[in-house]
Amino acid sequence: xxxxxxxxxxxxxxxxxxxxxxxxxxxxxxxxxxxxxxxxxxxxxxxxxxxxxxxxxxxxxxxxxxxxxxxxxxxxxxxxxxxxxxxxxxxxxxxxxxxxxxxxxxxxxxxxxxxxxxxxxxxxxxxxxxxxxxxxxxxxxxxxxxxxxxxxxxxxxxxxxxxxxxxxxxxxxxxxxxxxxxxxxxxxxxxxxxxxxxxxxxxxxxxxxxxxxxxxxxxxxxxxxxxxxxxxxxxxxxxxxxxxxxxxxxxxxxxxxxxxxxxxxxxxxxxx
Amino acid sequence: xxxxxxxxxxxxxxxxxxxxxxxxxxxxxxxxxxxxxxxxxxxxxxxxxxxxxxxxxxxxxxxxxxxxxxxxxxxxxxxxxxxxxxxxxxxxxxxxxxxxxxxxxxxxxxxxxxxxxxxxxxxxxxxxxxxxxxxxxxxxxxxxxxxxxxxxxxxxxxxxxxxxxxxxxxxxxxxxxxxxxxxxxxxxxxxxxxxxxxxxxxxxxxxxxxxxxxxxxxxxxxxxxxxxxxxxxxxxxxxxxxxxxxxxxxxxxxxxxxxxxxxxxxxxxxxxxxxxxxxxxxxxxxxxxxxxxxxxxxxxxxxxxxxxxxxxxxxxx
Numbered sequence: 001x002x003x004x005x006x007x008x009x010x011x012x013x014x015x016x017x018x019x020x021x022x023x024x025x026x027x028x029x030x031x032x033x034x035x036x037x038x039x040x041x042x043x044x045x046x047x048x049x050x051x052x053x054x055x056x057x058x059x060x061x062x063x064x065x066x067x068x069x070x071x072x073x074x075x076x077x078x079x080x081x082x083x084x085x086x087x088x089x090x091x092x093x094x095x096x097x098x099x100x101x102x103x104x105x106x107x108x109x110x111x112x113x114x115x116x117x118x119x120x121x122x123x124x125x126x127x128x129x130x131x132x133x134x135x136x137x138x139x140x141x142x143x144x145x146x147x148x149x150x151x152x153x154x155x156x157x158x159x160x161x162x163x164x165x166x167x168x169x170x171x172x173x174x175x176x177x178x179x180x181x182x183x184x185x186x187x188x189x190x191x192x193x194x195x196x197x198x199x200x201x202x203x204x205x206x207x208x209x210x211x212x213x214x215x216x217x218x219x220x221x222x223x224x225x226x227x228x229x230x231x232x233x234x235x236x237x238x239x240x241x242x243x244x245x246x247x248x249x250x251x252x253x254x255x256x257x258x259x260x261x262x263x264x265x266x267x268x269x270x271x272x
Numbered sequence: 273x274x275x276x277x278x279x280x281x282x283x284x285x286x287x288x289x290x291x292x293x294x295x296x297x298x299x300x301x302x303x304x305x306x307x308x309x310x311x312x313x314x315x316x317x318x319x320x321x322x323x324x325x326x327x328x329x330x331x332x333x334x335x336x337x338x339x340x341x342x343x344x345x346x347x348x349x350x351x352x353x354x355x356x357x358x359x360x361x362x363x364x365x366x367x368x369x370x371x372x373x374x375x376x377x378x379x380x381x382x383x384x385x386x387x388x389x390x391x392x393x394x395x396x397x398x399x400x401x402x403x404x405x406x407x408x409x410x411x412x413x414x415x416x417x418x419x420x421x422x423x424x425x426x427x428x429x430x431x432x433x434x435x436x437x438x439x440x441x442x443x444x445x446x447x448x449x450x451x452x453x454x455x456x457x458x459x460x461x462x463x464x465x466x467x468x469x470x471x472x473x474x475x476x477x478x479x480x481x482x483x484x485x486x487x488x489x490x491x492x493x494x495x496x497x498x499x500x501x502x503x504x505x506x507x508x509x510x511x512x513x514x515x516x517x518x519x520x521x522x523x524x525x526x527x528x529x530x531x532x533x534x535x536x537x538x539x540x541x542x543x544x545x546x547x548x549x550x551x552x553x554x555x556x557x558x559x560x561x562x563x564x565x566x567x568x569x570x571x572x573x574x575x576x577x578x579x580x581x582x583x584x585x586x587x588x589x
Contacts, residue, residue: 029431045440089326096319115530126337
């Protein structure tokens with residue numbers, strides 16, 4: 001099959017122009033935000049000379065650093081659990097057929113496409129009801145449980161993509177050479193899908209660190225993650241401090257995403 | 273261990289040799305259906321076992337909550353801002369016919385459609401251009417679309433707050449070129465801009481995936497048969513890229529319809545949208561059954577769109 005041939009002349013020039021504009025559209029606002037986080041002016045969008053004081057303020061604000069620490073703890077827990085569950089789900093779907101497979105597949109796909117607000121509402125009602133019955137308080141546990149619920153899906157999608165591109169004859173070959181089922185998995189399949197697992201883990205971490213809507217719904221009194229806290233600050237009125245916090249979240253998020261994309265493209269360790 | 277392995281290996285070899293020698297009819301008799309079935313059954317059990325932890329997790333923390341919402345939508349609001357689960361009715365769904373709700377639904381649908389169309393208009397030439405590049409350039413272009421795709425949504429919306437605010441960079445720019453200061457922030461324009469900015473990659477990625485698969489010779493053939501550029505696009509490229517158009521449109525439309533963060537940051541107090549309205553029902557107005565009914569409607573729209581998407585043979589993302 002041949003790909004689409006390149007258009008010529010004016011068409012090509014205008015297409016190229018549009019493409020560059022799209023990238024400007026994507027990245028210029030990010031750049032503007034970064035620039036203004038260094039601006040020495042109370043108004044968030046007006047330049048007033050260079051300063052790093054907003055970042056210093058962030059480091060000294062115990063509420064912000066506390067929320068950051070909450071975010072990190074939740075992200076670590078949510079990532080670890082969702083990676084294990086998501087990888088197992090991917091293996092089961094890609095390598096086996098079993099009863100209820102289609103239902104499972106659909107169930108795994110839904111959290112990806114459902115709007116944030118809907119999922120947030122679902123979990124809010126669920127946890128409120130469950131808290132009434134079992135008597136626990138909302139906070140760390142409910143947030144972590146909710147994050148795992150949507151991270152599993154994303155991890156399994158990334159790992160499945162990796163598994164689909166892998167020849168399952170390799171595993172068969174290992175077993176022909178008297179590797180046990182576990183050995184074949186541990187020494188052949190696992191190293192090959194490792195980039196997918198790592199990529200999925202980084203993605204899960206990004207999603208957990210970035211989530212606002214669902215977290216805001218399932219959190220308890222006095223418990224907040226960084227994005228939720230920042231979101232509440234924006235609604236109260238902005239200060240350049242928010243610019244600085246935003247830039248920190250943005251950079252963290254972009255680095256994690258870039259790493260995730262990079263690891264997914266790796267070849268994977270040679271089984272040895 | 274090694275010894276036993278070799279022994280085992282030896283006996284296996286013998287079996288294989290014998291098997292090769294026996295005639296096919298006899299071999300069929302050896303591989304009894306019972307044995308095969310047991311093997312398949314065992315594999316199935318193993319598959320289910322591996323899927324089970326995630327399966328159970330999603331049943332508890334996704335399927336049950338989903339059903340909870342549907343149950344609540346038929347409940348009655350009580351005086352304490354909770355829901356009375358003993359009194360079933362469809363009042364919450366009747367309330368959806370209210371003029372206020374209809375206005376909100378239509379306004380949200382309108383903005384979501386507008387966002388989808390703008391995304392399509394921007395993405396199509398971009399995705400097409402990307403498909404014509406060499407593989408190396410293409411992958412690089414893809415990565416730089418994926419990065420904003422996954423990057424913190426709240427912060428990306430907040431960036432527009434900074435740009436569009438009073439005396440912000442955009443206002444200074446319009447003043448500089450002689451239009452005077454502008455105030456776009458807290459208007460519907462700002463909301464659409466934020467939504468387009470947020471969801472553009474959702475359109476680009478499936479569009480690119482479907483355009484990239486098109487056989488370029490078909491377009492060349494149409495040109496050889498004297499189709500002009502527009503005709504080649506209208507009669508060849510567009511119909512072939514339709515699965516991507518449908519997929520992208522659904523992926524932009526659904527989150528735009530349920531958007532909450534964007535209107536909250538960039539929109540004004542006037543012109544409430546569906547997502548924010550649902551949130552209000554839960555966090556402020558405390559009308560849980562009504563909020564649940566609206567969420568259910570949003571979910572049904574989403575499911576209908578998803579089924580449409582799979583019907584059209586979409587498979588990206």
